[in-house]
Structure formats: C-alpha cells, structure tokens
Amino acid sequence: MTNHTIYQGARVLVGDPRAGSFQDVDVEVVEGRIARLGRDLEAEGAEVVDAGWAWIIPGFVDAHQHMWQATMRGLTADFTLADYVWVIRRNHSGIHRAVDVYNGTLGAAVGLLDSGTTCSVDYNHCIVTPDHADAGLEAFVESGIRGVWCYGLYDQPATTRTFTSVEQRIADAHRVRDTRSSDLEDRVRFGIAPTEMSLVGIDQIAREMRVGRDLDCLIHTHTNARWRPGYPSEIQQLAQAGLLWSHQLHSHCNTADTADLALLAEFGCKVSSTPETELGMGMGYPIAAAADRAGVAAGLGTDIQSNNSPDMFTAMRLMLSGERARSNQKALEEVGIYEMEGLQLKAADVMHYATLGGAIGLGLESECGSIDVGKAADLVLIDRRGPRLNPSLDPLSTIVMNATIADVDTVVVGGEVVKSGGRMRAELLEKATRGLQESGAYIREQSQAYGGLVPPKPDWWGADTAGSGAPTTRA
Ligand SMILES: [Zn+2]
Missing domain, CATH: 2.30.40.10 (Urease, subunit C, domain 1)
Structure with missing residues (x-):
C-alpha cells in the first residue's frame, strides 16, 4: 500500500x-x-x-449497531421488539460463546464496510464472560473499521453466569480499557453501553453511567425506547438525577417529546435513529428529524443484522419515508393534498444524518x-x-x-x-463468511435445548419481567 x-x-x-x-x-x-x-x-x-x-x-457512519447479532441473520424478520427481547436478548445471547461474538462482530463489520460504512459504533450487549469482551473488541479492531466499541454492562441471562454483580461487570470494563490500550488508539475508541433503564432502574443506571464519566468515554444508550402506556420518560429521569452530559449518544428515543428533546439539546446529548427496526418492530417513528429541529445532533444506524442489512442507503430512504408518512398523513387528514405544505425533511438532511450527524454522535466529527x-x-x-x-x-x-x-x-x-x-478484500470476506456460517450452525443446534430458534414465550414473561436480570428459566 x-x-x-x-x-x-x-x-x-x-x-x-x-x-x-x-x-x-x-x-x-x-x-x-x-x-x-x-x-x-x-x-x-x-x-x-x-x-x-x-x-x-x-464513508457512512453507523450510529447504532449491535455487531454480535450478525450470527442470527434472517431470524427476526417477523418479530416485534418484544419478540426480539425474548428470543435474542433473553435466550440466544446466553448461548453465544466468545468465538461467536468474534464471528458476529467480524462478519457485521465486514458487511458494514462492504456497504460503504467506514465508521460504526458497536453496542456489545453479549458479554457473558471477560473472553466475550476481548473477542468482540479483537474482531472490531481486526476488521479495519473505524469507530467506538462499547462495553455493554447488561446482565447476561446465561445458565451459568460468570458475572454475578454489576460491580464485576464494571471492573471488567475497566480491565478492557486498561489492558487493551494498544488496540484503543485513534481508529478504535472505547465506550460504555449501560443497561436499559426499564430493566434495572435509575440507581444502577447512575452507577453504570459514572463509569463512562470516569473513563471520559462515549456513553451509548437505549433511551425512551420501550413504549408502553404510563411508562415515564427516561430522559426526564436522567435529567432529574443529574445524569445527562455531552459525551452521550442516545439511540431510538421514539417516545421523546418536545420537553425531552429540549433537555437533550440543553445538555449537548446526541441521538441516533434506526428507521428499519423502529418502523418495522413497533418501536415508533424515528426521532432524528424532530431532534435535529430541536438542536440535537442526529445520526442513523442499522441496529441489528439479525433483522436487516447494514445498508445506510436503505436507512436514509426509510428515514425519509417514515418521517414524511407521519407528517403527510396528518396534513392529508387536516387540509388535503393540494393545501399540504412542502416536505420538511430533505434528501440532504438524511445524507447529513448518515455521515456527519453520526460522527458528531460518536464524538468523531474531527476525524x-x-x-x-x-x-x-x-x-x-x-x-x-x-x-x-x-x-x-x-x-x-x-x-x-x-x-x-x-x-x-x-x-x-x-x-x-x-x-x-x-469486491471486499478476499481473505477478509472469506474469513468473515466462514465464521458467520459456523456460529449460525452452532446457535441453531444449541437452541434446540430450549425450543429452537424461536422458543415460545412462557406465561410469566411480560413488561414487568422482561429484564429481571435473572438467568433465563430454560432447563
Ligand atoms: Zn439497540
């Protein structure tokens, strides 16, 4: 070269x-x-x-991505978010070995690069053991992509758990940050991905987010993302607890209202929308355009390759269509097609979200x-x-x-x-494809022990038990 x-x-x-x-x-x-x-x-x-x-x-910047899930491509096409939480997060994540996280991350990153995405965040919430963390970071570095690799503090529902407390997971995040500094240079940065607040409550969130502040790194969260009647705004709760600051990227935020967006703007937080999963899985309309108008930097992401391809062209077009569908339908019903105002969200806006907006979200806009x-x-x-x-x-x-x-x-x-x-580099393409196939076959086989690739939901599972943090109840 x-x-x-x-x-x-x-x-x-x-x-x-x-x-x-x-x-x-x-x-x-x-x-x-x-x-x-x-x-x-x-x-x-x-x-x-x-x-x-x-x-x-x-190059595109993917501002919300869980790379490990490339091992399960094609699985969640007909899932709601609740189906996804049960099948992927509560079941299949627990059987992923370190090598599967490696294979998923490498495969996902190669897919991103192939698609024209040169920078991505990786929210790794499949850290069952310290080896899983090392494997994910190693694959991210090896792929050659730029971005922020985020240690997910989510409590894994594995049958045998290595981590039994949040303190252990936080200590392991520090271990990765301290011992893998040679991997964490200009091209790859370290970040923290706290557990969802709807699963663990504000006290644990506060502890997890302070890790990010202590390490002076990006904090990448799922925020205001699980819509159900009466559930309070997480953004308001974070603000009241003094937990909003600028080096934060809040993904989804579909339920954020004007007051929520004003808070994110006030504290310099950023957001990312993932139109394909949000529109398709029942999460709500993407927030990027409303956030942008409120003065909050916004990016786009492709979220999970268990559901959709890492294709930012599609993400841009779905962002346009989703936002326009929402505002146009309202105008159609109120004034009709001939009195409707012009389209507010422009093609240039979504190109900005897919590139510079995402880079700002990751804190990499100077790069x-x-x-x-x-x-x-x-x-x-x-x-x-x-x-x-x-x-x-x-x-x-x-x-x-x-x-x-x-x-x-x-x-x-x-x-x-x-x-x-x-064509991608042949050796990288072949290695990534082989690893994805091996891990996909392993997960298919192992999942037979608890009902297969789509295990049925038990009666006890629902909004109040979706994230008890306990191991899955499979035998
Ligand atoms: Zn996500």
Whole structure:
C-alpha cells in the first residue's frame, strides 16, 4: 500500500454533506488523511487513481449497531421488539460463546464496510464472560473499521453466569480499557453501553453511567425506547438525577417529546435513529428529524443484522419515508393534498444524518463524517456510470434516492483500500463468511435445548419481567 494517493477526476462531495456541494476536485491522501482538495493536483511519488467514473462521498457512519447479532441473520424478520427481547436478548445471547461474538462482530463489520460504512459504533450487549469482551473488541479492531466499541454492562441471562454483580461487570470494563490500550488508539475508541433503564432502574443506571464519566468515554444508550402506556420518560429521569452530559449518544428515543428533546439539546446529548427496526418492530417513528429541529445532533444506524442489512442507503430512504408518512398523513387528514405544505425533511438532511450527524454522535466529527482537509481519508467511490444513476440532475438526490450497495465500488478507511472493483478484500470476506456460517450452525443446534430458534414465550414473561436480570428459566 502506498501512503500517498491522489484520486483524480471525480465529483467530490466536499464539506458538510447537508450543503450538497459536489466539486470537480482531486483528493490527495497522505498518511491516511486528506491532505489537499483541488484541481489538477500533482505530487512526486504519489499513486494516481483515475476516478473520473466516480462520485466520492464520505464513508457512512453507523450510529447504532449491535455487531454480535450478525450470527442470527434472517431470524427476526417477523418479530416485534418484544419478540426480539425474548428470543435474542433473553435466550440466544446466553448461548453465544466468545468465538461467536468474534464471528458476529467480524462478519457485521465486514458487511458494514462492504456497504460503504467506514465508521460504526458497536453496542456489545453479549458479554457473558471477560473472553466475550476481548473477542468482540479483537474482531472490531481486526476488521479495519473505524469507530467506538462499547462495553455493554447488561446482565447476561446465561445458565451459568460468570458475572454475578454489576460491580464485576464494571471492573471488567475497566480491565478492557486498561489492558487493551494498544488496540484503543485513534481508529478504535472505547465506550460504555449501560443497561436499559426499564430493566434495572435509575440507581444502577447512575452507577453504570459514572463509569463512562470516569473513563471520559462515549456513553451509548437505549433511551425512551420501550413504549408502553404510563411508562415515564427516561430522559426526564436522567435529567432529574443529574445524569445527562455531552459525551452521550442516545439511540431510538421514539417516545421523546418536545420537553425531552429540549433537555437533550440543553445538555449537548446526541441521538441516533434506526428507521428499519423502529418502523418495522413497533418501536415508533424515528426521532432524528424532530431532534435535529430541536438542536440535537442526529445520526442513523442499522441496529441489528439479525433483522436487516447494514445498508445506510436503505436507512436514509426509510428515514425519509417514515418521517414524511407521519407528517403527510396528518396534513392529508387536516387540509388535503393540494393545501399540504412542502416536505420538511430533505434528501440532504438524511445524507447529513448518515455521515456527519453520526460522527458528531460518536464524538468523531474531527476525524470523519465529511470530506475536508485534515480529516481521515474515509471515502466511498460510487460508480456513477450505469443506467440506474443516469442522467443525474442532482448527484446528492440521486445517491440518496437511487444508489444501492451494488454501486459502492471502492471503500477507503484512513487511506486503506478495503474494497475495490466492487469486491471486499478476499481473505477478509472469506474469513468473515466462514465464521458467520459456523456460529449460525452452532446457535441453531444449541437452541434446540430450549425450543429452537424461536422458543415460545412462557406465561410469566411480560413488561414487568422482561429484564429481571435473572438467568433465563430454560432447563
Ligand atoms: Zn439497540
């Protein structure tokens, strides 16, 4: 690999993607960073790549993702969130071995990279033993993706539990942070993912969130996400307990109202929406656009590969459609189609959420999320030659509304080319696929002991018992 490359002749989305500024400039990459943007760049010794066939956009940033679940692809297509909590979180997570977390994380990350996502958060809530934590982080680092790997403090429902208290889990998070510092450098950062408040209450949440403050790292949470009548706002509870601060990324927040969003804005918190799971699994409408209007930085994520692909093109379009469906239906019923105001959420907005908005959410906006001099060279080259992308009267709108993963020709992370000619690096692709297949087969076989891949819900299970923290009751 050369550490000095000039991508020549492309149309490049420069600066905040929301501005939609495509420019005919060359991109010079030196030592993994964007050194210059300009016309007819030349430099002695640089490798010159003819990119006249491409739009170059910043790599996508996935702002909510549980990578370990790639081991269960295709399982939750017809699940509600409650089905998911029972089957995946309360049952299958407990039988995942460390190697399965490794295989899921590596497979998920390779899928993300293949899709044009160069940076992701990983909320790992499958840490059954210390080995599971090490395996997840190791796979994240090995994949070559950028991002924040978050230690999930969730109490695992394994039959035999290694961790029997929150103190042990917190101590293990410190162990990972302290002993794996060589892995935790610029490209991969450490974060904390507290348990859901609906499962453990505010006192334990306070202890878990202070770990993040002590370690000065990202805190990535599920917040205001489990809608049921009469359940109080978690954002209000966090505010009252003095637990909101800026280095926090709150995912979902579907039940957040105007007052909740004002609190998140006041304390500098960020949010991420996952339209495909939120719309499909009964969680509510995505909050990103409302948060954005309230002054809260918003990103998009693809959440769980047990349900859907890590495809940010789809996430952008579902975000647009979901938000528009909500506001349009209201206007249709009130004033009708001809009196309706124009659409508020624009294609450029969702492109911003999928890139720079997510980077802000992860605290990585100085590193990635846009193509600017000084940032890491996290680039996606979209092949714009085919009939599906021509004629393009507006490149940004064409990408948001028409492009697919099939158009992602080249993916670059920190100057490293991980995909070119439409193919991921062969050895990484083969290893990831083999690991996913092995772990998928193992989970299918092991799950037979408690009812198979979709074990029936017992009578006792429901809103009040969904997260008792006790081991699963399977025999
Ligand atoms: Zn999640």
